[in-house]
Amino acid sequence: MVSMTPKGEMVERFLDFAARGDVDQISIMISHSNFLVNECGQNGWTALMFASRNGHFEVVKALLSKGCDKSPVNKSGQTAYDVAKFWGHKHIANLLANDEAGSLERVLPNAGPEEQESYFSREFLHRMSEKRTDSQWLAAKQSSPETVFLLFFNLNPLVTAPADEAASGGSDMKLCRLRLPSVEELLRRGDTMVVFLGVEKLPESHSSSAQKDGDDGLTAWFALNTEQNPMDHLRSVDAQSFFLKPPMPGLLTLCENDAGVLAQARAVLAWHSRYSFCPTCGSATRADEGGHKRTCLQADCKSLQGIHNTCYPRVDPVVIMLVIHPDGNQCLLGRKKIFPPGMFSCLAGFIEPGETVEDGVRREVQEESGVRVGPVQYIACQPWPMPSSLMIGCHAVAVSTDITVDEHEIEEARWFTRQQVIDAFVKRGRPPFVLPPRQAIAHYLIKHWIGINANL
Ligand SMILES: NC(=O)c1ccc[n+]([C@@H]2O[C@H](COP(=O)([O-])OP(=O)(O)OC[C@H]3O[C@@H](n4cnc5c(N)ncnc54)[C@H](O)[C@@H]3O)[C@@H](O)[C@H]2O)c1
Ligand SMILES: [Mg+2]
Ligand SMILES: [Mg+2]
Ligand SMILES: [Mg+2]
Ligand SMILES: [Zn+2]
Numbered sequence: 001m002v003s004m005t006p007k008g009e010m011v012e013r014f015l016d017f018a019a020r021g022d023v024d025q026i027s028i029m030i031s032h033s034n035f036l037v038n039e040c041g042q043n044g045w046t047a048l049m050f051a052s053r054n055g056h057f058e059v060v061k062a063l064l065s066k067g068c069d070k071s072p073v074n075k076s077g078q079t080a081y082d083v084a085k086f087w088g089h090k091h092i093a094n095l096l097a098n099d100e101a102g103s104l105e106r107v108l109p110n111a112g113p114e115e116q117e118s119y120f121s122r123e124f125l126h127r128m129s130e131k132r133t134d135s136q137w138l139a140a141k142q143s144s145p146e147t148v149f150l151l152f153f154n155l156n157p158l159v160t161a162p163a164d165e166a167a168s169g170g171s172d173m174k175l176c177r178l179r180l181p182s183v184e185e186l187l188r189r190g191d192t193m194v195v196f197l198g199v200e201k202l203p204e205s206h207s208s209s210a211q212k213d214g215d216d217g218l219t220a221w222f223a224l225n226t227e228q229n230p231m232d233h234l235r236s237v238d239a240q241s242f243f244l245k246p247p248m249p250g251l252l253t254l255c256e257n258d259a260g261v262l263a264q265a266r267a268v269l270a271w272h273s274r275y276s277f278c279p280t281c282g283s284a285t286r287a288d289e290g291g292h293k294r295t296c297l298q299a300d301c302k303s304l305q306g307i308h309n310t311c312y313p314r315v316d317p318v319v320i321m322l323v324i325h326p327d328g329n330q331c332l333l334g335r336k337k338i339f340p341p342g343m344f345s346c347l348a349g350f351i352e353p354g355e356t357v358e359d360g361v362r363r364e365v366q367e368e369s370g371v372r373v374g375p376v377q378y379i380a381c382q383p384w385p386m387p388s389s390l391m392i393g394c395h396a397v398a399v400s401t402d403i404t405v406d407e408h409e410i411e412e413a414r415w416f417t418r419q420q421v422i423d424a425f426v427k428r429g430r431p432p433f434v435l436p437p438r439q440a441i442a443h444y445l446i447k448h449w450i451g452i453n454a455n456l
Contacts (some may be wrong), residue, residue, distance in 0.1 A: 011039045018047035020055035030066050031375040044075040052084035052092050070096055088123060090115060116380040119439035122260030125198030125221055132290040138196055141220035142187065148179040152225040155270055156243040157262060172255040175262060176241045184258045185233040186224060189296050193272045195431040196290030197221040197265055223265035225273065247386050252439040263385040270387035273315040278303060314388055319360040320348035322445040323373060325401060325415055331449060332371060333396065334413035342434040346442040361396050369413040370404030373397065379448060382441040393441045395449060421450055
């Protein structure tokens with residue numbers, strides 16, 4: 001082993017505290033030796049990178065407050081910002097990007113807007129995908145009194161209304177967090193689908209004290225779905241709770257945290273309910289890996305050789321776009337027959353095989369409205385769990401303006417002026433149309449266009 005200088009040892013100790021989130025030790029060491037904030041260890045990582053990797057917000061803040069440089073890159077060319085973003089620590093990525101000389105702007109001067117959190121996108125569980133193959137761990141969690149179970153009946157979640165429903169206008173519905181005694185009987189039934197969702201993220205102050213007696217102290221979450229009314233098999237469930245249906249607009253009434261976990265749970269459960277047989281050979285399949293895989297039971301099935309995407313939960317990419325008139329002052333919105341009266345929204349469509357996002361936008365806009373599109377810019381995305389789409393939101397610039405609607409899909413499409421869109425937002429006078437609900441990415445794409453062109 002290579003021996004280290006006393007300084008080298010001190011740096012490694014400092015980096016270790018950063019990796020573990022020990023903000024007290026970090027502050028003490030900086031107060032004696034401020035140079036540590038910019039040191040990197042033997043693997044080329046700085047304290048800021050380690051803290052960003054492990055989601056230690058307070059450590060990142062402390063390092064920044066001591067003038068830590070955000071620009072160094074590790075051996076893979078990643079800054080601390082890149083590391084935070086890669087590991088999904090959005091709050092840390094925002095902190096690192098918002099600070100004046102944000103690395104994103106420097107590296108990508110023409111970068112679009114900051115990553116946008118949308119309804120259905122909040123991740124408050126850590127998915128712990130490495131535990132999906134640990135059947136012993138999963139079984140222990142399924143029989144732990146701490147574990148949280150979400151229940152679905154035909155993909156409709158069990159919810160409770162807020163106590164002051166009138167005041168909240170019926171929104172902010174909560175998913176019922178059931179415990180083992182309530183669902184024990186359901187878990188024993190063969191026809192209950194069980195999906196491991198993840199574990200609650202730990203507060204930064206979490207220590208290893210909970211790890212005695214083999215318990216890792218992690219609270220696991222599972223989603224259950226049944227196709228037969230589970231009410232007779234449930235124990236001690238709040239009398240106010242009920243299954244939320246139909247999905248639209250019902251699922252848009254959840255609070256933001258619950259909408260995120262619902263998007264994950266419902267999309268996976270919907271996949272199980274649609275793929276009970278092997279898409280390759282038609283045989284029966286079995287759920288594996290905590291409900292994140294289906295394996296064919298036919299020994300010589302092709303799907304058992306190599307990796308087949310038919311064995312994993314599906315996500316369907318959909319482009320959704322706000323098309324802007326060449327004059328920059330109008331946008332194209334359409335309405336489907338099924339929309340509530342007066343509502344107009346962005347055009348949208350499924351991406352086809354072999355197509356880029358940009359080509360998908362151009363094709364769908366032309367098919368649905370006859371308008372031809374030039375430049376396309378990605379803005380934001382949103383999981384859409386009905387049943388399992390990923391909405392890829394873009395702005396696009398039209399290069400022609402005549403409208404011919406595809407009547408199979410769209411009842412009407414129109415150019416609306418910026419003023420008309422603003423009137424619809426502020427609901428002034430008699431607005432010319434109704435906007436899609438704020439939970440839909442279409443709403444955000446329209447609002448963002450108004451925002452970036454603000455000349456009110
Ligand atoms: N979040 C939002 O703001 C928002 C707004 C609009 C639409 N959406 C969602 O986007 C999705 C797609 O929009 P669209 O209906 O206009 O798409 P679209 O314009 O491609 O037309 C739908 C048709 O495409 C075909 N299709 C192709 N691939 C499909 C697939 N993987 N699954 C189902 N059908 C497929 C079917 O014939 C279907 O009738 C819808 O599910 C809709 O709920 C979300
Ligand atoms: Mg469409
Ligand atoms: Mg279409
Ligand atoms: Mg289509
Ligand atoms: Zn098969």
